Amino acid sequence: MSSQYYRLEEIASLVQGQYIGQADLRLQGLASLESAQAHQLAFVNGDKYLAQARSSQAGAFIVTASLQAELDNHHNFIVVDNPYLAFAILTHVFERKHTQRGIESTAQIHPSAIIADSAYIGHYVVIGENCVVGDNTIVQSHCKIDDFVEIGQQCFIDSHVTLTGAAKLGHRVRIHANTVIGSEGFGFAPYQGKWHRIAQLGSVIIGNDVRIGSNCSVDRGALNDTILEDGVIIDNLVQIAHNVKLGAHTAIAAKTAVAGSVTIGKNCIIGGGSAISGHLNIADNVTLTGMSMVTNNISESGKYSSGIGLFENQKWKRTVVRLRQLADVPLTQLVKRLDDMQSQIESLESTFKLRK
Amino acid sequence: MSSQYYRLEEIASLVQGQYIGQADLRLQGLASLESAQAHQLAFVNGDKYLAQARSSQAGAFIVTASLQAELDNHHNFIVVDNPYLAFAILTHVFERKHTQRGIESTAQIHPSAIIADSAYIGHYVVIGENCVVGDNTIVQSHCKIDDFVEIGQQCFIDSHVTLTGAAKLGHRVRIHANTVIGSEGFGFAPYQGKWHRIAQLGSVIIGNDVRIGSNCSVDRGALNDTILEDGVIIDNLVQIAHNVKLGAHTAIAAKTAVAGSVTIGKNCIIGGGSAISGHLNIADNVTLTGMSMVTNNISESGKYSSGIGLFENQKWKRTVVRLRQLADVPLTQLVKRLDDMQSQIESLESTFKLRK
Amino acid sequence: MSSQYYRLEEIASLVQGQYIGQADLRLQGLASLESAQAHQLAFVNGDKYLAQARSSQAGAFIVTASLQAELDNHHNFIVVDNPYLAFAILTHVFERKHTQRGIESTAQIHPSAIIADSAYIGHYVVIGENCVVGDNTIVQSHCKIDDFVEIGQQCFIDSHVTLTGAAKLGHRVRIHANTVIGSEGFGFAPYQGKWHRIAQLGSVIIGNDVRIGSNCSVDRGALNDTILEDGVIIDNLVQIAHNVKLGAHTAIAAKTAVAGSVTIGKNCIIGGGSAISGHLNIADNVTLTGMSMVTNNISESGKYSSGIGLFENQKWKRTVVRLRQLADVPLTQLVKRLDDMQSQIESLESTFKLRK
Structure with a gap:
């Protein structure tokens, strides 16, 4: 799509690696080993990809020194300690950037809201009272930023996101399309055979560098706040109920549900399709494999499971x-x-x- | 956020309780026992919270008479039979109200639609032919109210909700952001290796006092209607397929899927992450624990399970x-x-x- | 709702069947056996519905020849080999059609986008650079069609859909409300206790006659594309991660999650609430029953399971x-x-x- 290129030497410097081969080789993008062409760069993520790498048409390869030694039929390399990390860094170099700034004429912004000059506010965005949008933050079309919501700097909020419940977002937060942050928690007092709604008065506090996928629901707290600490990453279609607290750098895969008042520690990895019952505490460094169900506290770090793999019917x-x-x-x-x-x-x- | 206050005596009268202590104590909000300050009210939800209550800084406490007797280090109380219910009632007193009425100039409303004068229609809402929106109903920004949809009185429809399939909603219905009601059911006739779409001609009928969370899908019926009776409450990310019938006051927790033509009785509680196969009948007063899978009719009320809790890996x-x-x-x-x-x-x- | 009618003879010809009875009987719609009235047509889907059919008030019945022989108390029939297929065809005859064409004045369309004259673009739709919308395609209100997205002919895109990541859709694709296609895949390189985002550079390629329900997430690929082949049908709240490939005519029921780089063959049926781990291959003609978890390749067609049905608690x-x-x-x-x-x-x- 893009005709912009980088020279091999430049790319090596972007990832603090060494180049081997033709310093001025022009590279226009990243590609997988199978599909890469002569103007593209591919990465070799370990020994098991060596056969694929040997037959690849890529113009150059991101490799470790030891992988490079095995690929004598190729000539151009970027040598680094961690090819996967180098690849991650380079995806940002080659991704299409959103360069527009300013407020589209169709956006509806309450006069009390403070929008940074360097922010972008897309078509048909609605921003309520006392909202704040920080520097270089992108708010795509049709978002609803409800009263008292605050968004930090360099955030990316994709289309149709609803931010409500006076949610507060840190810097570099990314929220993908159609996600809802700060909606009302599921709190009802049963009395005489009916459910009596408990209006939710808490909010949602989201740290820096948090990433939330598409079609997620993160509810506001009942009295205290729902909290996502720095560096939390969440996949699509995930439910985070009211008063949940997610520790820093915890990752949650798609279609997981975390029930109300659960506290999950730091650096946890929660497999897809898991469900965690309400009011539980999970320690730091806990890994749950896919479709786990948690019904008790987990006080020791470690790996836990309860999903059963497939049988012939x-x-x-x-x-x-x-x-x-x-x-x-x-x-x-x-x-x-x-x-x-x-x-x-x-x-x-x-x-x-x-x-x- | 608010500087409005209520006196202890007033609050007691709002929940039909007795006050003990200083009648004119000014209280500005509700808070949890841990975080409450002198201008706030906290509630004690049973004996196990007594230690927390003794050390709480709250200005006053909602308690039963017997709990009050245990808290002699505090002076101001609201004494009621059911503190949780009193708390639920008071959340409505302290929640921020939506007071705007009328139709935003950017809303697109078909001339045949009937919108009550006391309703609020937010920015960029689109309302189709022959729709009805009742008194004091709030429709937040960006909602799509498709042709022939009818909404009763005092409803709350949050942003980005899609109401289609000629759905009919009762009074005091609350639908949270990005939920879809009345979308096409998943009906296909297999023939010669292909799937032949069955256009869905039924609708969705929603009773009074129904609550549906964010990012839910409730499909219209194939020929007859999908029905949610009065007082049904549904959490986030729940799937209700075509021709499902949910009995009055049944509660469904997050990430549950109810397949086509299932009938669930009254006063059931369906745990989060459950899945119910098509064409089944579930009796009244059935409780399913989390991650249950239902593949047969349930003819007896009671508690049922099939989700397995966690093991060390x-x-x-x-x-x-x-x-x-x-x-x-x-x-x-x-x-x-x-x-x-x-x-x-x-x-x-x-x-x-x-x-x- | 509609006063249009078809004569029995006409309906027989629409489904290539034989009519028995009064050729000019006027029929105004389809209904279930229980609720059908004299001006409506019902279908009998096998012997087990004979008792219901005998007592039905329907004006005419879609039946096989052998079913017709059992219903001597009725007089008007459409006789076909496959009543369910005939019913599927007739739902299209009686469904309410979207007849509007053209672009609503409130739609925001980039000058470089190409919109067919016969397409319909609803209110508040936003269409970006270099997009294409084909003949007779309907794009309902509030959709976001991001830069470089292409949509074929005769598609139906319901409200609040987000199409991004330069997704390409074939012809006759139907995407229901609030679904997100082409959002960023969940790719992060772990390094020194933090997650480093991998910008996703691939896209989503969707074949002809694909159907995706409401509130689904289909992520763009990391380098290569996510691919849904012709005739794939997907229910609501389904997660399709980056680089998944779904074979032609595969059906996926609600609340299923397919993790990254999974390949599923042709003509598979994936039961609701299932989860498929990353990087697996599933053969053609595989059926998974509800709530299955797949953690290994499936190389043989057949029926597989791992969800446990309910027990008394x-x-x-x-x-x-x-x-x-x-x-x-x-x-x-x-x-x-x-x-x-x-x-x-x-x-x-x-x-x-x-x-x-």
């Missing part, structure tokens, strides 16, 4: 039949009884032999 | 290995065989003793 | 206790040990008898 049906019997089978006694009976038999046998 | 792996063996282990026979063998051994032993 | 609790013991019970050895002990006992018995 007929075998699965027979397995579930057994599972339905399991409650009435005293499993731990079985082994003990077997051991006891074994002793009895052996005792009988030996007595029997003695009396021969 | 290595133990889980060994558990799944056993689970994969389970189909071929005749569990119920094991115990019987053990019993039989025990008899045989005892018989051998006794015969043996007799012959000594 | 107390029994479930006891079952989970046993499940937690299962890792330490040598299941396959148990049966072998029982067999061994049985032999020992029998040997003892026979020796004993011999010596009597």
